[in-house]
Amino acid sequence: MAHKVIADPSSEVKVQPGATTSAGILDEKGLKAIVVGFDTGQGTPVHDVPQAAIVQVLSGLLRYSVGDETFDLGPGSWLHLPPGTSHAQTALEPTVLLLTMIEPSGG
Numbered sequence: 001m002a003h004k005v006i007a008d009p010s011s012e013v014k015v016q017p018g019a020t021t022s023a024g025i026l027d028e029k030g031l032k033a034i035v036v037g038f039d040t041g042q043g044t045p046v047h048d049v050p051q052a053a054i055v056q057v058l059s060g061l062l063r064y065s066v067g068d069e070t071f072d073l074g075p076g077s078w079l080h081l082p083p084g085t086s087h088a089q090t091a092l093e094p095t096v097l098l099l100t101m102i103e104p105s106g107g
Contacts, residue, residue: 010058013037015094030103038062038091046088052102055079060095064088 004026006012012023015037026033038060046065055064057077064071064079065088072092073079081087083104 009035009098010096013096015039015060015096018042030105032101034099034101036097036099038089038095038097040091040093043090044088046086048084048086049081049101051083051104053081053085054100054102055081055089056098056100058096058098061092062095062097063090063092 006025009025012025012035013021015021016039018039018041020039020042021037023035024032025035035058043063055073055078057073057075059075062073062077064073066079066081067086071077071079
C-alpha cells in the first residue's frame, strides 16, 4: 500500500445530534483506523477489545472507564488498551476520536 496522508482526521466525520458516526480511514492486514464522532451523551457500554487499541481524542471531551479507573480525556489525550481490556466511553460534549486497532503478529 502506498502512503496515506489525512491532514485533518476529525473532518472525516460530522457529529450528528443524538448519534454516533464513524468513518474508516485505513483497513489493511493487522491495522485499522477509524474516526468516530459522538454527540453529547453518546458512547459505548462496557465491552472488551479483542486486539490492542489506541484511542486519541481529536476534539471534545470523553469520559473513559477502564476497569476501576475513570478518565476525562480531552483533545490530544492518548490511551492504549491491551487486548482483552474491559472499557466503556461516554461523550461529555460533542467529541471526535481516532481509534487505531492493531492485530497481533500473524493476525
